[in-house]
Amino acid sequence: MNKVLVGIGFMLILLGGRQPAGTAQTDSPDIRLEEVVTGLDQPIYLTHAGGSQLYIVEQEGQIRVAEADGQLHDEPFLDIHELVGAGGERGLLSVAFDPDFEQNGFFYVDYTDVNGDTVVARYQAADLLLADPASAFTILTVDQPAANHNGGLLVFGPDGYLYVGLGDGGGGNSANGQRMDTVLGKILRIDVNGASEDTPYAIPSDNPFVSDPVVLPEIWISGLRNPWRFSFDRATGDFYLGDVGSSVYEEINFVPSDSPGGENFGWPIMEGTDCREDGIDCSGLITPITLYDHSLGCTVVGGYVYRGEQYSDLQGQYLFGDYCSGRIWSVDTNQSLTPVVESTLLLESGLRISSFGEDAAGELYVIDRQGAIYRITSVETD
Numbered sequence: 001m002n003k004v005l006v007g008i009g010f011m012l013i014l015l016g017g018r019q020p021a022g023t024a025q026t027d028s029p030d031i032r033l034e035e036v037v038t039g040l041d042q043p044i045y046l047t048h049a050g051g052s053q054l055y056i057v058e059q060e061g062q063i064r065v066a067e068a069d070g071q072l073h074d075e076p077f078l079d080i081h082e083l084v085g086a087g088g089e090r091g092l093l094s095v096a097f098d099p100d101f102e103q104n105g106f107f108y109v110d111y112t113d114v115n116g117d118t119v120v121a122r123y124q125a126a127d128l129l130l131a132d133p134a135s136a137f138t139i140l141t142v143d144q145p146a147a148n149h150n151g152g153l154l155v156f157g158p159d160g161y162l163y164v165g166l167g168d169g170g171g172g173n174s175a176n177g178q179r180m181d182t183v184l185g186k187i188l189r190i191d192v193n194g195a196s197e198d199t200p201y202a203i204p205s206d207n208p209f210v211s212d213p214v215v216l217p218e219i220w221i222s223g224l225r226n227p228w229r230f231s232f233d234r235a236t237g238d239f240y241l242g243d244v245g246s247s248v249y250e251e252i253n254f255v256p257s258d259s260p261g262g263e264n265f266g267w268p269i270m271e272g273t274d275c276r277e278d279g280i281d282c283s284g285l286i287t288p289i290t291l292y293d294h295s296l297g298c299t300v301v302g303g304y305v306y307r308g309e310q311y312s313d314l315q316g317q318y319l320f321g322d323y324c325s326g327r328i329w330s331v332d333t334n335q336s337l338t339p340v341v342e343s344t345l346l347l348e349s350g351l352r353i354s355s356f357g358e359d360a361a362g363e364l365y366v367i368d369r370q371g372a373i374y375r376i377t378s379v380e381t382d
Contacts, residue, residue, distance in 0.1 A: 046357025093152030146171025208262035242302025297322030
């Protein structure tokens with residue numbers, strides 16, 4: 001079962017209020033959503049550049065800037081819609097600001113070009129409100145065999161390296177999750193500061209497969225179907241990833257900060273915690289830390305561990321959601337994350353959740369693909 005964004009090829013499933021099997025239902029944070037930005041066109045990602053501004057990615061090919069009070073600037077920060085092939089799961093999919101953005105003005109985007117292929121490119125901005133569209137420098141291009149499962153997220157890790165999410169290629173290409181001679185179905189880890197005349201990026205010397213001649217050295221983790229959204233816990237460096245499932249499960253995967261990488265999360269041999277065919281050896285594959293079946297939603301949207309200062313009852317809670325049902329759950333990361341841990345249903349939002357976002361202060365947001373941004377707030381419990 002392929003997953004597409006709202007309004008493009010599937011009907012919204014109307015679901016009841018049940019919890020995933022085994023999930024906790026008491027002592028949970030009481031969250032609310034506060035609308036802060038409206039008037040957007042198909043927003044699908046939000047991040048920051050270290051200051052108070054919010055940078056919002058619109059799928060058709062623009063990045064918009066909003067101030068902390070929700071004021072949306074009329075002129076886009078970047079407009080590359082002429083380069084972008086948007087529609088379905090394609091488009092301008094994310095932006096990541098260089099850790100040294102204040103000094104060098106560099107930021108990176110992931111988009112689907114007019115030929116349907118993935119492009120990761122660097123741009124430069126002279127200030128916080130306007131980038132130079134002529135400053136493009138291509139870091140990576142990936143041939144996409146089908147229109148779905150593009151992945152599309154770029155995130156700088158605590159180590160300063162750029163992490164690139166790529167789906168398995170869709171269209172019957174699920175075997176790519178286990179093939180180590182392709183970047184499809186993987187998270188890549190690259191050094192964009194190590195570019196030379198010959199290569200647009202360098203391979204970190206401690207990548208897990210740099211010494212294996214039959215594995216692409218960019219690969220950090222494998223066995224993924226469509227890693228739409230992932231994040232690092234800003235306090236611990238732990239890595240959380242929502243991998244969009246197939247016919248049964250949606251899952252959240254986890255890599256602890258002290259891991260050297262190399263985890264294989266099983267797709268297409270395994271979905272969730274299940275081996276997909278009798279007689280398949282699933283030993284050594286990493287199971288998710290939490291999951292839910294398709295009675296509760298159909299496309300997982302990975303989120304963030306809350307590390308803001310405004311809501312103490314959210315501290316250490318990993319919030320994630322589902323695009324189809326609009327549900328928002330949490331996992332308490334203060335517990336041992338031994339598969340499968342309990343999650344808690346926090347809210348039936350009624351939104352078409354395309355992403356979560358985090359600002360410079362660690363406060364969290366929900367992006368509604370219908371055109372609005374909401375800040376997550378909490379009514380603290382006694």
